[in-house]
Amino acid sequence: MQQFFFDETLRNDGLGDALDDKACSCCKNVYPRQSRRFRCSDCSVFVQCLDCVTSRHSLSPLHRLKEWNGTFWTATTVKKLGIVYQLGHGRHPCRRPAPKVHDLVVLDTEGIHTVSYRFWGCDRADRANNLEQLMRNEWYPATTVDPDTCATFRSLETFRILNVVGNINVHDDFVGSMERQTDPSQVDKVPDRYKAFGRMTRGHDSGGLAGTANGQAALLCWPCPHEGKICPRGGATFLYMLLLAMDANFRLKSRLRANEHDDPPLGDEWGYFVEEAPYKEHLRGYVAEKDVSTCIAFAALLQKDTRLTTGLRCSGVGGVVCARHEVVRAQGIGDLQKGERYANMDYILVFAILGITALYLAISYDITCQWQINIRKRLEKMPEHLVIDLSAITLLFALPVWHAAAHEEACQNENSLTYQDGVGRTDGEGIERTGSVLNPISWATKEMTRGARADSMEDKIDHHNWEKNINQGTTLPRKLILAIDERDHQVEAFKEVDKTLTRSIRKQWQKQIDDWKADRTQPNPYLMAKGKDGTFSVFLMCAALTRQQAGPLKPQYAWR
Numbered sequence: 001m002q003q004f005f006f007d008e009t010l011r012n013d014g015l016g017d018a019l020d021d022k023a024c025s026c027c028k029n030v031y032p033r034q035s036r037r038f039r040c041s042d043c044s045v046f047v048q049c050l051d052c053v054t055s056r057h058s059l060s061p062l063h064r065l066k067e068w069n070g071t072f073w074t075a076t077t078v079k080k081l082g083i084v085y086q087l088g089h090g091r092h093p094c095r096r097p098a099p100k101v102h103d104l105v106v107l108d109t110e111g112i113h114t115v116s117y118r119f120w121g122c123d124r125a126d127r128a129n130n131l132e133q134l135m136r137n138e139w140y141p142a143t144t145v146d147p148d149t150c151a152t153f154r155s156l157e158t159f160r161i162l163n164v165v166g167n168i169n170v171h172d173d174f175v176g177s178m179e180r181q182t183d184p185s186q187v188d189k190v191p192d193r194y195k196a197f198g199r200m201t202r203g204h205d206s207g208g209l210a211g212t213a214n215g216q217a218a219l220l221c222w223p224c225p226h227e228g229k230i231c232p233r234g235g236a237t238f239l240y241m242l243l244l245a246m247d248a249n250f251r252l253k254s255r256l257r258a259n260e261h262d263d264p265p266l267g268d269e270w271g272y273f274v275e276e277a278p279y280k281e282h283l284r285g286y287v288a289e290k291d292v293s294t295c296i297a298f299a300a301l302l303q304k305d306t307r308l309t310t311g312l313r314c315s316g317v318g319g320v321v322c323a324r325h326e327v328v329r330a331q332g333i334g335d336l337q338k339g340e341r342y343a344n345m346d347y348i349l350v351f352a353i354l355g356i357t358a359l360y361l362a363i364s365y366d367i368t369c370q371w372q373i374n375i376r377k378r379l380e381k382m383p384e385h386l387v388i389d390l391s392a393i394t395l396l397f398a399l400p401v402w403h404a405a406a407h408e409e410a411c412q413n414e415n416s417l418t419y420q421d422g423v424g425r426t427d428g429e430g431i432e433r434t435g436s437v438l439n440p441i442s443w444a445t446k447e448m449t450r451g452a453r454a455d456s457m458e459d460k461i462d463h464h465n466w467e468k469n470i471n472q473g474t475t476l477p478r479k480l481i482l483a484i485d486e487r488d489h490q491v492e493a494f495k496e497v498d499k500t501l502t503r504s505i506r507k508q509w510q511k512q513i514d515d516w517k518a519d520r521t522q523p524n525p526y527l528m529a530k531g532k533d534g535t536f537s538v539f540l541m542c543a544a545l546t547r548q549q550a551g552p553l554k555p556q557y558a559w560r
């Protein structure tokens, strides 16, 4: 069997079925003596004469041809056969070709080709310049003046998918692969089109650019409340809560580049990044923030202004995602110049919630214990057009569940998302998972110019958002099944505990909770008490219950 597969794999390295053919398999004309024979890797394995291969390929300049040299197949090209490709109308060649023949390097998914071609010569040429003629042939030119390199639209699409899914880069991975595809032995000189391709891969948007509003090109989270979607106006229950998570990511830094100004992003403010110029202008007015940390354990971890940033254009990014679905918010990303300064993070947050219609807004942030203290004052001091009316919105700030552990115990108990109303079991750590999607490209984006970096990250985020959205169809039902099961457990456990309580204890507990909810300076009833000074606490509750009950609580029903 091994031999069989081996033989069949090698079969078409020779003439294969055409070994004994006396005539061309296409036109059936008998091969004259010393005639040339061809095969096309893209048409099929049949062997054809010069006339046939020539006529078949006048419209297929990117097919990969081979010529039989009597012993083995050697690579040849459509151009080497003297075929001049005629640009046309709807892929039909123009009947009145322009006289001049041009040469062009075309990057395609299957390789890099040199093609001879002519522009249109008919009156329609008056209405479409050379660039338009190339674009209508789905060849994307690398330059706007006398382009000598194009990439086929399909190669850009293929690269885009490989890039966002597999973090394939332009040079070594994609163009390098195309070069090897064209010439595996790397003996012949394949035109080096890395730079040209790098430029072209950034052209994904089309049409109506000037009319694109800020953030409009971003893919929004489908299940989250947006104006006119999901959230009925005045949907005043926690069901319509917008639950966001924000954080800084210092992996996504960027080096200073000499040619920075020559390379703006494709659409500075269309997608996930906040627009650079007004953002920088805003930060100009920033003065170093002094805040007295009340959560000493955590303050030590936070280097707001002290981060080393030598040689860096930015030290990382700050970002906002929806905490439930991990979808990055439109205009929810901005560069950081130093550490995690409030001036940066506040500004990014404002853009991430512009136009908010939800009446409940929860924000999970791993430094929230400090950051939230003056947040309302800081938001009020924003430039006038960025001041968001929060008067009707119930705001809730919390620490993501896992990060809360780095805070002092009192801070954890006060701020952890675990203990907040209406957030369900959201852990707020989703933004870390978004980071883990972006981090693999950080080694590449770190070296890019501002524009290339922004565009690469925009594309990657866009892909991430798309995947997150389409996967909600399986994610949400799975979460629902688990949630219903867990709810049933909890209800059962609650009832079990509840029936052991006296009326007065229940009233007393309820009052503790109500007082604390109304005024957070009141003792937190959820705090674990320590020692004999402990106030009313879970610990005491457990102890009281244990005394009252016949047996101890089952571990899975214990309070957390």
Ligand SMILES: [Zn+2]
Pocket (backbone or CB within 6 Å): 024, 025, 026, 027, 028, 029, 048, 049, 050, 051, 052, 053
């Ligand atoms: Zn033939």
Ligand SMILES: [Zn+2]
Pocket (backbone or CB within 6 Å): 040, 041, 042, 043, 044, 056, 057, 060, 063, 064
């Ligand atoms: Zn072909």
Ligand SMILES: [Zn+2]
Pocket (backbone or CB within 6 Å): 089, 093, 094, 095, 096, 120, 121, 122, 123, 124
């Ligand atoms: Zn024409």
Ligand SMILES: [Zn+2]
Pocket (backbone or CB within 6 Å): 221, 222, 223, 224, 322, 323, 324, 325, 326, 327
């Ligand atoms: Zn969402």
Ligand SMILES: [Zn+2]
Pocket (backbone or CB within 6 Å): 295, 298, 369, 370, 407, 408, 411, 412
């Ligand atoms: Zn804290």
